[in-house]
């Protein structure tokens with residue numbers, strides 16, 4: 001559920017009519033609803049009511065906006081970061097360093113050092129080599145790095161191949177059958193406090209079964225590691241719950257997820273950690289766009305909108321579906337192809353879809369764009385970087401400026417030896 005609803009025939013973000021924001025900020029523009037974000041955060045925590053000791057770290061990569069991170073910090077969330085830049089954002093948003101988990105398959109020595117000096121709560125190691133390097137850096141600084149070992153459980157998440165991360169052939173984590181040995185060797189290194197295991201098998205999971213299979217395997221591994229004499233006090237279960245993008249999508253609820261987790265982990269005796277992204281941020285945002293014009297096509301007309309694949313990459317990247325609805329629907333419908341202005345055929349949001357009838361100048365939104373939306377935006381075709389707005393009741397504010405092409409151009413140089 002979200003807080004983008006029609007009132008008197010006009011789509012509102014909470015109590016703010018979307019045309020008012022578009023008139024002031026222009027389009028395309030992302031709009032986030034504070035009430036929706038807060039609600040999703042609270043529903044997720046409530047779903048974990050049966051888990052006595054837990055820490056929830058929001059997957060920053062799904063929506064790294066500073067205002068979003070600040071809001072989630074106030075709800076008691078930490079941050080799951082996958083780069084030094086994300087760590088800086090989480091700290092800038094006021095997240096406690098102890099609440100930050102530093103994940104990522106390619107953390108550099110400089111990033112590891114920065115994380116240590118900042119007092120990051122947990123490093124999720126993706127290889128033995130990374131652990132050895134972190135141990136050396138920590139020992140040289142006279143610090144101890146709290147660590148979990150990310151394990152690849154070789155479970156098929158049943159999601160899109162580009163967002164599957166838990167199959168043996170994926171780059172993430174260490175092989176399941178090597179994990180206990182690696183854990184034991186890393187536990188012996190000065191500078192490291194090995195305290196747990198981490199797993200994350202993929203994103204936009206429509207079923208709890210692969211998650212349950214992965215967690216069950218992790219529980220077995222945890223016992224093996226304890227039997228060999230090493231400590232396991234924390235288990236990080238990652239993120240991955242899907243959200244409905246289209247009518248009829250059935251997704252696991254946070255309550256069902258929490259019940260499954262409580263059942264599988266009931267006798268583990270560890271603190272559980274979670275890294276939800278999409279399930280918190282997905283439904284809390286829309287991408288507002290204006291129809292530039294409608295041109296004829298072979299089987300359906302092309303609705304050319306001013307948002308493009310550089311603003312919302314998911315359809316081009318993962319063939320993802322985003323509902324498209326008019327901001328002031330007339331009740332009439334049309335069948336159309338929805339495309340952006342970029343010079344690529346992949347700049348297509350929908351083909352042959354039945355949508356609200358729209359014409360040149362009309363505003364519309366792509367729904368469920370709060371996760372993996374603005375965060376993936378770029379300036380391809382020398383387009384502006386899309387701005388972001390947050391709404392709270394009848395208040396709203398720009399939370400990320402539109403970065404105009406002129407600003408980007410000003411950062412480029414022509415060396416004088418070219419002339």
Ligand SMILES: *Cc1c(COP(=O)(O)O)cnc(C)c1O
Pocket residue numbers: 059061062080082103104200202203204238239240241275276277278279371
């Ligand atoms: C992307 C990612 C997440 C979040 O995934 P969602 O599907 O958005 O919940 C969590 N943990 C790690 C390590 C990730 O890479």
